[in-house]
Amino acid sequence: MTTAGHNFERGRSLLQMMERIRAFEEQACLAAERDKLVLGAIHPSIGQEAVAAGIMHNLEKEDILLSTHRGHGHTLAKGASSLAMMRELLGREGGCCGGKGGSMHIADFDVGMLGANGVVGANITIAAGAAHAIKLAGDKRIVVDIFGDGAINRGPFLEGINWAVVFKLPILFVCEDNQYSATTRTTTMTAGDGAAARAASLGMRSTTVDGNNVELVADTMAEIAARLRAGGAPEFLHAKTYRRTGHTSFDPAGYRPAGEPEEEEKRNDPIARQRAVLQEAGMTLADMDQLHEDAQNEMIDVLKQAADTPFPATETAFEDVQDIGSPAVEAY
């Protein structure tokens, strides 16, 4: 039933993960816009799902991931519970951060996801440090840090990558290049040849991929992961994609050239492209539609459940600040 050479099971599972990410974010946007249940900003990755699915497919639970403000997809693909994540977006009890972080600080340490970050670029040095601890401990795990194209203009990009190369740490840096930083076309504010050129100048092996081709992302990541696990030097992956939504779910993004997102959706949707690949490989449309429907149902249900979950107990506002001199025990 499958074409020769194509890993059908993997392809199906990549599609499934992309469908789940898409459905999760569609529901999250509805929760924000329609239901006003998400009060903070959310940053959808609709149209960028192949990066998350392709990379995470090659990571073990013990491997470590750090991400950005636009990190729902990465987190879900790393294995976090969609319900705990949706609860977090809605600030509810049982949210993966107890309702204290929200979308921009989503994290699930149990699956090695050490956090999105509200500060652009900040995770680059932190991720290098996670890899440093792994090396110090003689562990075999690897680290992936994902950031946007805008982050390459911040100092931590230089400092964190230099660090990883100097100490030869088991880490992959991924620039998920969706061409925009907030309302700015990133190239207008970026000198030189961009992410990969900068990484190369820092002595790092660097690969550029079509980030909307999930099979290619997965293939590339498989090779990189193998090299890192074999004790190789840190690497860089420049994944080219496109931000189909506004910067946040509330941003109409009128600053983009007319027709650009529509064109991208038509021509370059990673889900549609993977469906075509799988159809070619012999998967039926009905099977694929089923994956879609399952994902939709999962996330519709997850939103319902999250909306029915109570807010956190108010005393948790003073918990988990610190052990010593905690506001939970200290008068202030």
Place this chain on the structure above:
Amino acid sequence: MTTAGHNFERGRSLLQMMERIRAFEEQACLAAERDKLVLGAIHPSIGQEAVAAGIMHNLEKEDILLSTHRGHGHTLAKGASSLAMMRELLGREGGCCGGKGGSMHIADFDVGMLGANGVVGANITIAAGAAHAIKLAGDKRIVVDIFGDGAINRGPFLEGINWAVVFKLPILFVCEDNQYSATTRTTTMTAGDGAAARAASLGMRSTTVDGNNVELVADTMAEIAARLRAGGAPEFLHAKTYRRTGHTSFDPAGYRPAGEPEEEEKRNDPIARQRAVLQEAGMTLADMDQLHEDAQNEMIDVLKQAADTPFPATETAFEDVQDIGSPAVEAY
């Protein structure tokens, strides 16, 4: 009397400036070690004088210079008064910063020298901003910022250079590479191919020179300055030199390979090399010795005068903090 093609007057003046820088720093080190008159740290540039002399030869007074903690030579070559500088090192009245900055904050705004800096790399973004103001005002001045090889691992290197290229500012960044950062051999902490490769990855035209060949530095700078004055894009100069002294005048620098500084002094002293060039070009040894002696006499005298100058009036400790809410007028 001069060999064909050699600009004798320029060569002589380059030698003279190097002699003055050398003599100034020798006296400053004596003031620190022998006389205990300099209480803060000083960072000598002995052996690196060709960078200062060669670059500054091509700057006008109105052009702007920013420098580092190791900035005596640059400042003197930009035209600052040796007496005001020595007074500053001794923390005296009439010091170029009124005795409030000392060696690490030496500055002379009257000759366009906008300051050394005690924070490694910090001047890179500041210098870009000075060039930005020049461009906004439609001025014709150019800016030079000099920093060490250690500074290329700090975030401002990336951010400041990206900025200068994005806004196409009239600035030259100079990495004065003396191979050490404090007690560390810089290459051991630097990934990739170093300063010039990084600058190139940021879209900058980059030139590497033997920074102990003062004629070459001056020639190269003449071309760069011409391009910048003609409205060209910002550029980068990687000047290779060697730190002959310890990090500070008090550092015995035992961490260097045995014989390394001696070998450098013998083989690669910029003053000795320029003397050889000038001898070849027909300058007499007596003439050259006279330059040396004049420089020595100037700086011996300058140290004497500085040592005889009183400390600043104590009320200046509260002056020039700010106009609004100044401690000079506010009780605290």
Place this chain on the structure above:
Amino acid sequence: MPKLTYRDASIAAIRQSMQEDSTVWCVGEDLGRGGVFGQYKGLREEFGEARISDAPISEAAIMGAAFGAAMTGARPVVEMRFSDFALCATDELVNQIAKARFMFGGQSRAPMVVRKPMGLWRSSAAQHSQSLESWYAHIPGLVVACPGTPQDNYSMLKAAIACDDPVVYLEHKGIWDNEGDVNFDEPYEFGKARIRTEGSDVTIVSWSNTANLAVEAAEKLSREGIGAEVIDLRSLWPWDKEAVLGSVAKTGHLVVAHEAVAVGGFGAEVVATVAEQAGHQLKGPVRRLGAPRSLVPYAPNLEDMLRVTTDMIVAAAKDTLEKGK
């Protein structure tokens, strides 16, 4: 007198300053599209991209470059987007900008305004909600402004742009839409508080949006026959000690309220100053209100636990009056 929002008042201040002085230069991320809170709307169209400059996501470079420009003839207005991101440029602000004039013996000035929208903004969580005004008040060389009303956001921003010192300009991001009358001719002098309500029973010292809550508290108190004098400091450095000491001399009761964490907040400075200089005039215990030393959570009900409210100010005022009897 036009009615303007807090946001539009700031735009008016910038527009007028830019019209009057061609060296004023605004720089920050996404300014061309009006800034993240719309607080630069329309300015790109009027002044062009050289003077309303977009920037890369490089807070250190934005701050550092603005400083270099300020030393070289420009008058930058720097946009930090959220005051939290300004922490990426702390060396630039604190080690460079604040210190240069002094270190260089008076050779330089840094005439620049650093706009840093601060404070709670519903469910923005711990990295987008801080109020760190007390940090900047502690740093010699900096002027610190915390406007709480449209009028003040107009006149203080104009004054900040006109002055030759670096001004840390902390707008409160929760009140961009607040409306009020704005008199374009009202002057502002740093270090002069605004007496928002007069009263002789209790002095309430505050700033930024909490001053607005203090005014509400004073209204509630007045319905119970208690006269509260609300002093909106407006600038924290310099700050109006005379107004506070004068009011305390009259009322003998002091409440200080702010949104920032109480421990190490600027309220401590106000209370300590009063204790040192007018402790004997106090008729009841001073009351200091600020956030507990916890972080700002995302969930709205948790976030509310960190807020200083109108009712808390009312209660504190009554408490000091009660205990003073």
Place this chain on the structure above:
Amino acid sequence: MPKLTYRDASIAAIRQSMQEDSTVWCVGEDLGRGGVFGQYKGLREEFGEARISDAPISEAAIMGAAFGAAMTGARPVVEMRFSDFALCATDELVNQIAKARFMFGGQSRAPMVVRKPMGLWRSSAAQHSQSLESWYAHIPGLVVACPGTPQDNYSMLKAAIACDDPVVYLEHKGIWDNEGDVNFDEPYEFGKARIRTEGSDVTIVSWSNTANLAVEAAEKLSREGIGAEVIDLRSLWPWDKEAVLGSVAKTGHLVVAHEAVAVGGFGAEVVATVAEQAGHQLKGPVRRLGAPRSLVPYAPNLEDMLRVTTDMIVAAAKDTLEKGK
């Protein structure tokens, strides 16, 4: 009991911690050669370069990487060289390290110590002399330590390395050579002050090197028959309110002295707390000593204008006693 310098006491604390726990990892510039003040001397030889790591001049990466490592099983001791340079890593310390455990709902810990040598060190000028302890006390999530003696630099550093919170560890760079007896078995609990001298006439609260000056002041006062109780807070968060309030209840007179700028310094917090909770027990005006709100100059005679001295502490103590009569 061995006599150790303040510097060697810290080395002993690190050595013992590293022997006991293989996850302790020191990282910073030039550590291999013993650190810029020699405060890592001998450790590279004993523990090798993986555990005593040199670093590039990348304060943001040093801080950020140490944090990432702390979340992943290491216990980093971070060296910032001069506390001033730590401002290059403020986002990392304040927005990331201090907030992560809370933002992530308790999923993570950041067991790390950030060593930041602070304070005046003859003619180091404005960028190498700051004392910013009040900043860190204001940030929820951080523990703040200011040891003033060899004993405390031993026991506090050991406790800091052992604890699971991020500790901002501010050694005073002017006293590396101070000597004192060090009892390796003396325990330390954060938030417990040390009563350096007992007395019942006046309470002097201080920390870091200024506590040493306060002890000298107490000796001078005792020669004049005045009994000063010197409370060395040692940690500013948490800080020992009980000790201070208890002492003030006894003496009725309070002097707070520190090296940092007075405006917005932690002295304000101490005074404000006493004013709120024990204002009625004060028998004279409180006195707060700190640097004027000016920058640290290079020339020695100017630098001295910024210092809080033993004599100033003596005078302040006498003044509050005098005025209280």
